[in-house]
Amino acid sequence: MTRTYIKNLNEHIGKEVTVAGWVDVRRDQGKMVFLDLRDMSGKVQAVVLPNHTLALDVAQRLRPEWVVSVSAQVNKRPERNVKADVLNGEIELEVLNIEVLSKAKELPFELGAELNLDTYLDNLPLTLREEKARAVFKVQTVIVHAFRNFLVGEGFTEFQAPKLIGEDAEGGANSFNVEYFGHTAHLAQSPQLYKQIMVGVFERVFSTGNVYRAEKHSTTRHLNEYTSLDLEMGFIKDHTDVMNMENRVLAHITKELKEKCATEFALFGATIPEVPAKIPAMKLREAQEIIKKETGEDCTKEPDLEPAHERFLCEYAKKELNSDFIFITHFPISKRPFYTYEDENDPGYAKGGDLLFRGIEITTLAQRIHDYDTLVQSMKNKGLDPEKFRFYLQAFKYGMPPHGGLGLGLERLTAKFLGLENVKRAALFPRDLNRIDNLLSE
RNA sequence: GCGGUCGUAGCUUAGCUGGUCCAAAGCGCUUCCCUGUCACGGAAGAGAUCGUGGGUUCAAAUCCCAUCGACCGCGCCA
Numbered sequence: 001m002t003r004t005y006i007k008n009l010n011e012h013i014g015k016e017v018t019v020a021g022w023v024d025v026r027r028d029q030g031k032m033v034f035l036d037l038r039d040m041s042g043k044v045q046a047v048v049l050p051n052h053t054l055a056l057d058v059a060q061r062l063r064p065e066w067v068v069s070v071s072a073q074v075n076k077r078p079e080r081n082v083k084a085d086v087l088n089g090e091i092e093l094e095v096l097n098i099e100v101l102s103k104a105k106e107l108p109f110e111l112g113a114e115l116n117l118d119t120y121l122d123n124l125p126l127t128l129r130e131e132k133a134r135a136v137f138k139v140q141t142v143i144v145h146a147f148r149n150f151l152v153g154e155g156f157t158e159f160q161a162p163k164l165i166g167e168d169a170e171g172g173a174n175s176f177n178v179e180y181f182g183h184t185a186h187l188a189q190s191p192q193l194y195k196q197i198m199v200g201v202f203e204r205v206f207s208t209g210n211v212y213r214a215e216k217h218s219t220t221r222h223l224n225e226y227t228s229l230d231l232e233m234g235f236i237k238d239h240t241d242v243m244n245m246e247n248r249v250l251a252h253i254t255k256e257l258k259e260k261c262a263t264e265f266a267l268f269g270a271t272i273p274e275v276p277a278k279i280p281a282m283k284l285r286e287a288q289e290i291i292k293k294e295t296g297e298d299c300t301k302e303p304d305l306e307p308a309h310e311r312f313l314c315e316y317a318k319k320e321l322n323s324d325f326i327f328i329t330h331f332p333i334s335k336r337p338f339y340t341y342e343d344e345n346d347p348g349y350a351k352g353g354d355l356l357f358r359g360i361e362i363t364t365l366a367q368r369i370h371d372y373d374t375l376v377q378s379m380k381n382k383g384l385d386p387e388k389f390r391f392y393l394q395a396f397k398y399g400m401p402p403h404g405g406l407g408l409g410l411e412r413l414t415a416k417f418l419g420l421e422n423v424k425r426a427a428l429f430p431r432d433l434n435r436i437d438n439l440l441s442e
Numbered sequence: 443g444c445g446g447u448c449g450u451a452g453c454u455u456a457g458c459u460g461g462u463c464c465a466a467a468g469c470g471c472u473u474c475c476c477u478g479u480c481a482c483g484g485a486a487g488a489g490a491u492c493g494u495g496g497g498u499u500c501a502a503a504u505c506c507c508a509u510c511g512a513c514c515g516c517g518c519c520a
Binding site for chain 1: 443452454469470471475476481482511512513514516517519520
């Protein structure tokens with residue numbers, strides 16, 4: 001008999017079905033046993049009655065996480081046993097036969113309980129089975145799909161950026177080295193250069209993939225491998241075109257989340273933010289003046305924002321501007337990568353900035369330099385050797401439109417949407433300073 | 443890398459102004475009882491050299507030092 005998914009059982013009342021999944025809980029009443037069965041679609045209560053002696057015998061030996069295939073009749077529950085407002089609360093399975101597909105050892109922790117992050121991470125193949133953990137990644141799937149679908153609708157072409165690269169994308173020292181047939185290659189820190197090259201091919205492109213940062217950070221918002229949602233678009237007027245595109249992407253993502261993930265957000269007591277028609281934006285210097293005026297702390301000489309300032313600005317945006325999001329633009333060009341476009345109307349400052357969301361930076365975006373000579377000069381100013389970027393520069397030598405783009409940190413976005421305290425909870429298998437799965441323990 | 447906090451049963455924690463702690467609770471586990479439970483319930487039981495090493499003391503889970511590990515904060519960034 002073909003397998004029926006648990007969420008569809010109410011279409012089969014009075015009929016016999018086969019359900020396959022995990023034993024979520026067993027409640028042994030002595031002469032009868034209750035099971036909660038779980039598959040990818042949901043949970044259902046199954047009851048093994050005393051007259052089904054063979055099934056009862058198996059049921060009494062079952063334990064949580066055993067994998068079973070059960071043939072059963074779908075019954076309406078007796079009136080007094082109906083559970084309102086839960087999936088399948090009005091039905092239950094009367095088990096006829098149980099086939100054990102796989103046994104499970106005793107779990108090393110309690111599924112569904114609050115675990116220390118350390119325990120959670122050391123047992124990911126199991127802890128990911130928790131309802132909340134699964135909810136995180138359902139939400140993440142919806143975010144990625146919404147990002148893709150929206151951009152495809154806007155004429156963007158998706159491409160897979162290489163992860164093995166020959167030269168550090170941004171000239172930084174924070175890339176992982178890889179032995180490559182006697183040469184040193186690197187793991188990509190960003191698809192940046194390839195995105196720009198692809199603008200010369202398709203005008204509008206995006207890429208969703210992992211990037212790697214060899215930074216020894218130890219915080220709740222950093223991963224050494226994270227997923228970057230990247231887009232790059234040609235023929236822009238300036239960086240505000242990119243800001244508008246991100247504004248619309250985020251509006252689409254939150255719309256999809258509202259339609260598809262209400263249950264998941266409820267699990268976390270999280271609210272899906274409203275994306276304003278126009279996300280407020282201010283220059284770094286304006287933001288610093290506000291910080292100085294409101295807190296008395298003078299950071300106006302700083303080239304960047306400290307985390308505490310980012311948190312403050314988000315609170316400010318929420319309270320004064322009624323937005324969970326705020327763009328901070330025009331950072332000093334000296335602190336930005338070589339390809340960043342300098343604002344001719346505000347010399348020394350970048351045509352671009354960061355997007356802050358619920359206390360944290362989730363995006364960096366900018367217009368890029370598209371003129372070959374300017375780009376080469378900018379590299380030299382940063383102490384980079386244009387010769388090493390020949391591959392990239394070819395695109396610019398032969399006609400590149402004005403363009404710009406952004407990178408959006410998927411795990412940070414997911415974590416902030418759901419109110420997770422650590423981005424590691426928003427990455428399936430997070431890599432950090434001390435941990436690649438459990439293979440780095442010495 | 444620096445700073446802070448912490449490390450007690452499989453998990454989550456209490457105890458930590460030194461003795462009454464050869465360490466306690468909930469969950470999990472084992473055995474038994476239970477025909478309507480839904481985090482089922484009831485009875486009994488097993489399970490910890492209190493991260494590791496050293497020190498102070500008549501006496502250390504508790505105080506001191508070192509070390510390892512984790513988490514949080516910072517730098518850097520998404």
